[in-house]
Amino acid sequence: MTIQNESRRPMIEAIGLSKFYGPFAAARDVTFSVGEGELVAFLGPNGAGKSTTMKMLTGYIAASEGEARIAGHNMMEDRIEGSRRLGYLPENGPLYPEMTPFAMLSFFAEARGMTAARKKDRIEAVVDICDLSSVIYKPTSKLSKGFKQRVGMSQALLHEPDVLILDEPTAGLDPNQIRGVRATMKKLSETKTILLSTHILQEVEAMADRVVMINEGRLVYDGDVEGLRKRGDNDLDEAFYSLTQDATAQDATAS
Numbered sequence: 001m002t003i004q005n006e007s008r009r010p011m012i013e014a015i016g017l018s019k020f021y022g023p024f025a026a027a028r029d030v031t032f033s034v035g036e037g038e039l040v041a042f043l044g045p046n047g048a049g050k051s052t053t054m055k056m057l058t059g060y061i062a063a064s065e066g067e068a069r070i071a072g073h074n075m076m077e078d079r080i081e082g083s084r085r086l087g088y089l090p091e092n093g094p095l096y097p098e099m100t101p102f103a104m105l106s107f108f109a110e111a112r113g114m115t116a117a118r119k120k121d122r123i124e125a126v127v128d129i130c131d132l133s134s135v136i137y138k139p140t141s142k143l144s145k146g147f148k149q150r151v152g153m154s155q156a157l158l159h160e161p162d163v164l165i166l167d168e169p170t171a172g173l174d175p176n177q178i179r180g181v182r183a184t185m186k187k188l189s190e191t192k193t194i195l196l197s198t199h200i201l202q203e204v205e206a207m208a209d210r211v212v213m214i215n216e217g218r219l220v221y222d223g224d225v226e227g228l229r230k231r232g233d234n235d236l237d238e239a240f241y242s243l244t245q246d247a248t249a250q251d252a253t254a255s
């Protein structure tokens, strides 16, 4: 990716997002944006607040404070328009595990008001992209973790969104499956804006050229992979360690 973020149209915007559960802040004043065509890794240890922030960005849960925008649409006030542009892979994979992938994709295509011809085209397209042809008539609950993730991905891609928010798309997969999912995402990143969460550093190195990192609900880094590496004496593991020690002491700007 050669264009700097500043010159791109913002497609995913977190503007001072906070989520409180009683006195506990799962996310606190999280602000960042992802420009058109960028693939950004959303990094943080378990429990850092990645899923919570992604759920606010997609409009799946309401923010306690702040605003989420997708392609310029406020996801609380204008969620339908924003959702037309957005594909979301939730952390626990596809909905409706008792359905077959074909039944689920048909259901979502109809719910989105697709014509019969478009429904057929789009189902064929996502079955091809996600390599699902061997399982489309098997109940999703009976599929391997890798196939379940791909079913979730097919649902996220069905309406041809140009923005993708993917919550740990490689979680629980074996190395071959991870390779497949990464290849799919690299291909998708040629035409789409992608935010993907992970707590795996190799994933960041392999996929993204920008990293947004949170710890204990707060943003602790927003910059390129090289800048992150420098935070840890040229070692990503070290950078991750130091940025997750004391969230309140961190400077959230890139070096």
Ligand SMILES: Nc1ncnc2c1ncn2[C@@H]1O[C@H](COP(=O)(O)OP(=O)(O)OP(=O)(O)O)[C@@H](O)[C@H]1O
Binding pocket: 021, 025, 026, 044, 045, 046, 047, 048, 049, 050, 051, 052, 053, 091, 199
């Ligand atoms: N509905 C809820 N009620 C209370 N606490 C919650 C709720 N949802 C999330 N949390 C807490 O908020 C914090 C952030 O959770 P979140 O799932 O966003 O983290 P994460 O970075 O996605 O972690 P992981 O990588 O383990 O999925 C955790 O401490 C979690 O227990």
